[in-house]
Amino acid sequence: MPITTQPMDQGRSELEQAFAMFTEASRQLTDSYAELQAQAQQLTEELAVANGELKRQYAEKAGLSERLVALLQALPAGVVELDVSRQVVALNAAAVRILGEQVIGQDWSVVLSERFESFESPGEWRLAGRPDCVLTLVENSLAASGGFIVLLHDVSEPYHMRQQLAKQQRLVEMGQMSAALAHQLRTPLSTAMLYSANLTREGLADADRQRFAGKALERMRVLEHLIQDMLRFVKGAAVAGLAPIAVNEVLDEVEQVIAPQAAMAGVVCEIGHLAADVMVSCDKQALSGALLNMLDNAIRACSPGQQVMLRPSLDHHVRICIEDNGCGMPETVRQRLFEPFFTTRGDGTGLGLAIVKQVIDAHDGHITVESRPGLGTSFVIELPLVDSVAIVNRNQARPIDQSN
Structure with missing residues (x-):
């Protein structure tokens, strides 16, 4: 019986194909492994570079932080750090000298009430127990953490x-x-x-x-x-106290006094009035005296037949304009009008307009003057409208001794 070799040849062929496939798969795995090794090496190198950069940045930030801490401790101004609940969490050396370390952990409002006293200079505080120490406080918020930074600046030397x-x-x-x-x-x-x-x-x-x-x-x-x-x-123009007074009431009193004086001098004097019954906070006697003083000066600056006018108007404040068409004055005189003892009259004391300015200032008002030689002079007074609450507070806070 003849022997057939076909099945054996077919088996060998399949085995060779399988081996070839295995060889190809091994080659591919070897290539992939080599590629992975190359990628791993690249990633390792990149990571080393990134790690080195991070270390460099960390070192820079550490150095910067160290310098900032040193600078913070060296600052002559006190620095107080508050957290979100406004409790003291940190102080620099200057703040420790001012407040002491025991304030750490305390509520800042308690520290303010116990350690600081306000006094006459706005924005400045005295340190409790140390009346010679004067401080300013500036608070800034920290957007990132929600806390606050308070700067304590010792201004004792400039104050003194x-x-x-x-x-x-x-x-x-x-x-x-x-x-x-x-x-x-x-x-x-x-x-x-x-x-x-x-x-x-x-x-x-x-x-x-x-x-x-x-x-x-x-x-x-x-x-x-x-x-x-x-x-x-x-005595500061002797403003005894402020009370709500109608502007027209003051002008009526001024008109009654000044009309005979103007008539004797032959000067036309017109005193205007407001259409509305507007109130100002004033000392009636002091304000009337100031207006009369200015009107008397205006009459003296005029020749017979010339005119003096007082014109009130109303905006966000009461505006009183006193003007004449008399002799006027040069700029050198106008600039010194409100100086004490400065006068151009032989019989003048030089205190009239200085007192007028004191009166207007005491009423929280403002006075200006314009003049041209030969054309006349114009004074403008601005007074705030009445505020009854402010009047009460002011009279309580600024009592005036009239015993003298």
């Missing part, structure tokens, strides 16, 4: 320097005022002494005696007026 400078300035002003007052008193006093000396002459006729006595009395009245103005100026 300002106080010393103000004291020196007051001494200078007092010296200038004393010199000006002595100059103002000398002339009428010398004249009064001269007339009084004439009264002792033997054989002086009664008519001459009465004339000299009248002249001396007139000079004495000038002295009295000067001293009264001086006292009013020193």
Whole structure:
């Protein structure tokens, strides 16, 4: 029986095909492994680079943080860190010196109430138990953490320097005022002494005696007026207290007093009124006196037949304009109008307009002046409208001693 080799050849062929497939699969696996090794090596190198960059950035940030901490500790201003609930969580060295470490963990509002005292300078605080220590507080929010940073700046030295400078300035002003007052008193006093000396002459006729006595009395009245103005100026224009007063009521009183004076001088004087019954917070006597003083000056600046007008108007405040078409004044005079003892009149004290400005300032008002030689002068006063709550608070907070 003949032997057939076909099945054996077919089996060998299938085995060879299987081996070839296995060989191809092995090659592919080897290639894939090599590729994975290459990718792993690349990733390792990239990771090393990234890790090195991170280390560099970390080192930079660590150095920056160290420098910031050193800078924070070296700052002369106190730095207080608050958390979201406004509790103290950290202090720098300056803040520790000011507040002490025991405030850490305390509520900031409690620290404020116990450690700080407000006083006359706005925005500045005294440290409790240390009246010579003056601080300013500035608070900033931290958007990222929701906390807050409070800066405590010690302004004790600038504050005391300002106080010393103000004291020196007051001494200078007092010296200038004393010199000006002595100059103002000398002339009428010398004249009064001269007339009084004439009264002792033997054989002086009664008519001459009465004339000299009248002249001396007139000079004495000038002295009295000067001293009264001086006292009013020193006392701050004697604003006794603010109360709601109708503007037209003040203007009526001013009109009654100034009309005869204007008529005697031959000057046309018109006092306007507001259409509405508007109220201002004022000391009626002081405000009327200030307006009368200005109107009297305006009349003196006019010749017979010229005109003086007071015109009130209303906007967000009361505006009172006093203008004349008299002689006017040069710019050099206008700039010094409100200086104490500055006057262009031989019989003036130089305190009238200084007192007027004090009165307007005491009423939280504002006064300006414009003038042109030969064309006249215009004063503008602006006064706030009445605020009864502010009046009560102000009168309680600023009592004025009138015992003198």
